[in-house]
Amino acid sequence: MxxxxxxxxxxxxxxxxxxxxxxxxxxxxxxxxxxxxxxxxxxxxxxxxxxxxxxxxxxxxxxxxxxxxxxxxxxxxxxxxxxxxxxxxxxxxxxxxxxxxxxxxxxxxxxxxxxxxxxxxxxxxxxxxxxxxxxxxxxxxxxxxxxxxxxxxxxxxxxxxxxxxxxxxxxxxxxxxxxxxxxxxxxxxxxxxxxxxxxxxxxxxxxxxxxxxxxxxxxxxxxxxxxxxxxxxxxxxxxxxxxxxxxxxxxxxxxxxxxxxxxxxxxxxxxxxxxxxxxxxxxxxxxxxxxxxHCGFVLAADSVDGEFRGPAMPALARRIAKDGFIDAAVIGAAAASLNRHPELWRDRGTYEETLQHLKQLWHVLVHKGHPAMAAET
Known part of the structure; x- marks a missing residue:
């Protein structure tokens, strides 16, 4: 050691x-x-x-x-x-x-x-x-x-x-x-x-x-x-x-x-x-x-499709978007809402299903998101 x-x-x-x-x-x-x-x-x-x-x-x-x-x-x-x-x-x-x-x-x-x-x-x-x-x-x-x-x-x-x-x-x-x-x-x-x-x-x-x-x-x-x-x-x-x-x-x-x-x-x-x-x-x-x-990621909710991480992603992105966009903080706010007020999310399925979908939406953001700030090599 x-x-x-x-x-x-x-x-x-x-x-x-x-x-x-x-x-x-x-x-x-x-x-x-x-x-x-x-x-x-x-x-x-x-x-x-x-x-x-x-x-x-x-x-x-x-x-x-x-x-x-x-x-x-x-x-x-x-x-x-x-x-x-x-x-x-x-x-x-x-x-x-x-x-x-x-x-x-x-x-x-x-x-x-x-x-x-x-x-x-x-x-x-x-x-x-x-x-x-x-x-x-x-x-x-x-x-x-x-x-x-x-x-x-x-x-x-x-x-x-x-x-x-x-x-x-x-x-x-x-x-x-x-x-x-x-x-x-x-x-x-x-x-x-x-x-x-x-x-x-x-x-x-x-x-x-x-x-x-x-x-x-x-x-x-x-x-x-x-x-x-x-x-x-x-x-x-x-x-x-x-x-x-x-x-x-x-x-x-x-x-x-x-x-x-x-x-x-x-x-x-x-x-x-x-x-x-x-x-x-x-x-x-x-x-x-x-x-x-770091540069961060931001993505227009309307550009989220179902090809990466499944068909539940587009509707979830539109539901939680702020001014039409998602970023890490927007997804985090949705996760906190799910934690504190699960009854507001029952129309989407179980707590575990929605939590998993929020994790997958973060993957979509990393995969497809545009840098929020320019990075230099």
Whole structure:
């Protein structure tokens, strides 16, 4: 563990056990993963030096990020922004009841079962509390302005480099079958999974990036070496990646405290001048975190069709639109209304169905939305 991480020495036995379990698997798989990497990269024409540089950059400079919607309400009726302002602590989905993926973070739920397999049952031991569970984020290996996993939130926290020492990694979402896992000092399997996904065409990481369309394996390795470094670029000057389905998932074991663990909050510009935005700024001011923004997304409700995320999207977009447009704050206001006044939404179906549709509408906004602010490369 890095001495620069003040939380590392306070990890609970369950958190330490979870990290040991993943690290042991990553180290065991490392030699075979590295051999497979060298073979695959060699077939693309990229040199071994390019592979070594990319692996080093990924290990030393890729930051862990947690993405979130600041206006979503916890089971206690507080927003995420309220919680951050109150005590500076970022909470996991077992504590908040919020999930921007599946709603299964409870004992015996699907998330609980996935974590049991992934972490060797560490979090199913007796007397493990909800607060001990990992937080979910993503490894920012391309540094797009909207973050490495915008699927999970319009805003994000960039964690300090040392926090990566207590993170475990998977390529893609951990609810799917896992071929490779990794930790900071054993990243070979993670890069292998990334190279395989890009090389097979399964992941098109350059779809929205005019500076790097159709990212192939040699250009991916070059991009990792050139983009990743010790100095963070200004997210407001970076283009969006719109990576809804393709990310390296990070599980952060132990606390995330604004005072000690976070370098930067990056917010969607739609929250400027709103109560949510004011709470975020107040939290960052109170706990010593810098604030930036990204380009954000806005979309005319009339341009939402049913081709992406299903036929329920057009009517929902028109219903919640403000002045004919949707953005992250508009969707968040609808989610808060659903939480507080579910009776107003019964004409659309069950609470769970409407909540899922609002999540999917956010995906539509990320996929098709126009930048609310111009970004520069």
């Amino acid at each position: 890095s001495r620069a991480d003040p939380q590392a020495r306070s990890l609970t036995p369950s958190q330490q056990a979870a990290l040991r379990h993943v690290r042991a698997q990553a180290i065991l798989d490392g030699p075979n993963a590295l051999a497979a990497l060298r073979e695959r990269v060699g077939k693309t024409g990229a040199g071994q030096a390019a592979l070594d540089e990319a692996l080093l950059s990924l290990r030393d400079h890729a930051r862990v990020v947690v993405q979130f919607h600041p206006d979503r309400l916890t089971r206690a009726g507080e927003s995420v922004a309220d919680n951050l302002l109150r005590d500076g602590r970022y909470r996991n989905q077992f504590e908040t009841g919020i999930s921007n993926g599946g709603l299964s973070a409870f004992e015996g739920g699907e998330r609980d079962l996935w974590e049991a397999g992934l972490f060797g049952g560490a979090y199913q031991a007796r007397r493990v509390t909800a607060a001990e569970r990992p937080k979910y984020g993503a490894l920012d290996f391309l540094r797009y302005g909207d973050g490495p996993a915008p699927r999970f939130g319009s805003c994000y926290l960039i964690l300090r480099p040392a926090i990566a020492d207590r993170c475990s990694l998977t390529v893609g979402d951990s609810h799917r079958p896992i071929a490779h896992v990794g930790v900071r000092d054993a990243m070979e399997g993670i890069l292998l999974g990334l190279v395989d996904a890009v090389g097979s065409g399964e992941w098109d990481l350059g779809r929205q990036d005019l500076a790097m369309p159709g990212l192939a394996v040699p250009s991916l390795l070059d991009r990792l070496s050139r983009t990743l470094g010790p100095i963070l670029p200004d997210p407001a000057r970076r283009p969006p990646g719109r990576l809804l389905d393709h990310y390296i998932e990070a599980k952060i074991h132990g606390p995330i405290d604004l005072r000690t663990d976070v370098d930067l909050l990056v917010a969607d510009p739609c929250f400027q001048g709103t109560p949510t935005g004011e709470r975020l700024r107040a939290a960052c001011s109170s706990y010593g975190v810098a604030v930036s923004g």
